[in-house]
Amino acid sequence: VLSFGLAGAASQLLGDMAHRLIPVTDREAASLVRSIRTAPLLFGWRGSTPVDTPALEELLLRVSRLVDDHPEVVAVTLEPVVVAPHGVSVLGA
Structure with missing residues (x-):
């Protein structure tokens, strides 16, 4: 299962996560x-600056592909992930 949510107390308190099957x-x-x-x-x-959602979507696709191609990978957590107006950076895995 691939899970996605924004970091932060409000998101965590609300349980604001979405999930899709890999x-x-x-x-x-x-x-x-x-x-x-x-x-x-x-x-x-x-009025905030939009972030590079296509780059974020590509990251989700790559994680999905990694887990699907390598069944020995049972869990991957990427946190924090910084999504800028142009590009995405994974700071911790």
């Missing part, structure tokens, strides 16, 4: 990003 398609990755309640924060909520 392997995910590009459409499922896009849906995953948009399905959490805090998704507007990624798309320029209240």
Whole structure:
């Protein structure tokens, strides 16, 4: 199962996570990003700068592919992941 959510106390308290079965398609990755309640924060909520959601979706696809191709991988946690207006950086895995 591929799980996605934003970091932060509010998201964790609300249980704002979305899940999809692996392997995910590009459409499922896009849906995953948009399905959490805090998704507007990624798309320029209240005038903030939108982040590079295609790069985030690509990261989700790559993690899905990694786990699907290597069944010996039973868990992967990427945290924190910083998504900027151009690009994504995984700071911890």
